[in-house]
Amino acid sequence: MYFKQFLDERCGCASYLIASRQSREAAVVDAALDTGQYDELLRERGFRLKYVIDTHVHADHVSGARRLAGEHGADLCLHESAAVAYPFRGVRDGEELPLGQLRLRILHTPGHRPELISVLVINPPRSPEPSMVLTGDSLLVGDVGRPDFGGGDAAAQYESVARLLGLPDWVAVFPGHFEGPCGKGMCGRPSTTIGFERLFNPVLRLGRPEFVSTLSGNVPARPLNMVAIEATNRGRADAAWAMLTGLPRVDEAGIDALEALPGDAVLLDVREPEEYAYGHVPRAVNLPQAELATRLGDVPRDRPVYVICESGMRSLRVTQFLHQMGYRRVVNVRGGTAAWRRAGRQVICGDAPGKPRIVESEWTHAGGTSAPAG
Ligand SMILES: [Fe+2]
Numbered sequence: 091m092y093f094k095q096f097l098d099e100r101c102g103c104a105s106y107l108i109a110s111r112q113s114r115e116a117a118v119v120d121a122a123l124d125t126g127q128y129d130e131l132l133r134e135r136g137f138r139l140k141y142v143i144d145t146h147v148h149a150d151h152v153s154g155a156r157r158l159a160g161e162h163g164a165d166l167c168l169h170e171s172a173a174v175a176y177p178f179r180g181v182r183d184g185e186e187l188p189l190g191q192l193r194l195r196i197l198h199t200p201g202h203r204p205e206l207i208s209v210l211v212i213n214p215p216r217s218p219e220p221s222m223v224l225t226g227d228s229l230l231v232g233d234v235g236r237p238d239f240g241g242g243d244a245a246a247q248y249e250s251v252a253r254l255l256g257l258p259d260w261v262a263v264f265p266g267h268f269e270g271p272c273g274k275g276m277c278g279r280p281s282t283t284i285g286f287e288r289l290f291n292p293v294l295r296l297g298r299p300e301f302v303s304t305l306s307g308n309v310p311a312r313p314l315n316m317v318a319i320e321a322t323n324r325g326r327a328d329a330a331w332a333m334l335t336g337l338p339r340v341d342e343a344g345i346d347a348l349e350a351l352p353g354d355a356v357l358l359d360v361r362e363p364e365e366y367a368y369g370h371v372p373r374a375v376n377l378p379q380a381e382l383a384t385r386l387g388d389v390p391r392d393r394p395v396y397v398i399c400e401s402g403m404r405s406l407r408v409t410q411f412l413h414q415m416g417y418r419r420v421v422n423v424r425g426g427t428a429a430w431r432r433a434g435r436q437v438i439c440g441d442a443p444g445k446p447r448i449v450e451s452e453w454t455h456a457g458g459t460s461a462p463a464g
Pocket of ligand 1: 146147148149150202227235
């Protein structure tokens with residue numbers, strides 16, 4: 091067999107190419123939007139693409155699966171329950187997709203999303219047992235996928251992960267993410283084993299009630315442009331442009347700059363509404379980063395735009411995205427609302443029921459900053 095993992099540093103996503111070196115048939119799982127990397131490998135190796143499998147409808151990056159399957163005449167496979175507006179081959183639990191001498195066995199492992207599947211890779215000439223499992227965003231390295239992207243279910247995630255933990259210790263685990271907003275405790279390694287996770291994954295050592303309350307409790311903010319990206323992956327929008335494709339250097343300013351904002355400046359708070367309601371800088375207007383691409387018309391191009399979040403990380407990505415979209419008078423506020431609060435400055439509170447359950451993701455991209463704006 092042939093197996094290759096592709097890691098996308100920009101979104102923390104992993105995709106995979108699996109092939110039979112005997113039949114030259116190949117499958118790509120969780121294709122990134124940049125499908126050229128798979129084209130090149132298929133051509134170099136003389137493989138013929140038979141299946142393109144999306145483990146689920148992604149919310150944090152635009153999938154390249156449809157384009158790849160269309161260009162290669164491959165079957166586009168998703169779980170039969172996937173709610174998408176384009177034709178696909180629906181696969182179901184227990185089904186096996188033959189790939190030369192290999193077998194790709196589908197496991198329905200809902201929780202992160204209702205349609206999420208894992209793919210067991212079996213190479214019968216070597217062993218009747220599976221040697222690896224591609225888990226999408228069910229079991230991650232040191233964590234499990236978050237269930238709050240819409241349609242997710244923490245209790246279902248518990249059952250799915252328990253099922254995966256029933257696999258033999260030696261089975262190698264290859265997740266859909268090695269970092270990023272789909273989990274909050276990923277350790278950063280791109281693979282693991284069932285045995286290691288059973289022993290050392292902190293979430294998997296919880297009993298069912300604790301597991302469910304932990305997953306339903308504090309959650310990271312929804313990803314940048316999630317609404318547009320998910321609609322695109324469902325075939326209900328065409329917004330591949332909503333992906334942040336680079337990390338341009340952008341202007342930044344400290345919180346002191348907010349005391350003397352130009353009169354026509356817009357201060358854009360890109361946190362979730364519950365965080366905004368819990369306390370925001372005066373003058374800040376709320377536009378959660380998840381909704382940015384779908385509400386881009388609300389962000390004026392002819393006025394200075396200052397972007398703020400909790401600590402300055404989300405706002406940096408938003409500033410970079412606005413820069414990508416042609417905004418030139420856009421400034422990231424370093425330190426964010428937390429720095430404003432720490433300095434003892436006044437925050438405006440809305441109708442907040444209590445402390446927000448949104449937590450800052452530990453995940454950050456490298457680079458992308460520049461000297462402060464004047
Ligand atoms: Fe996901």
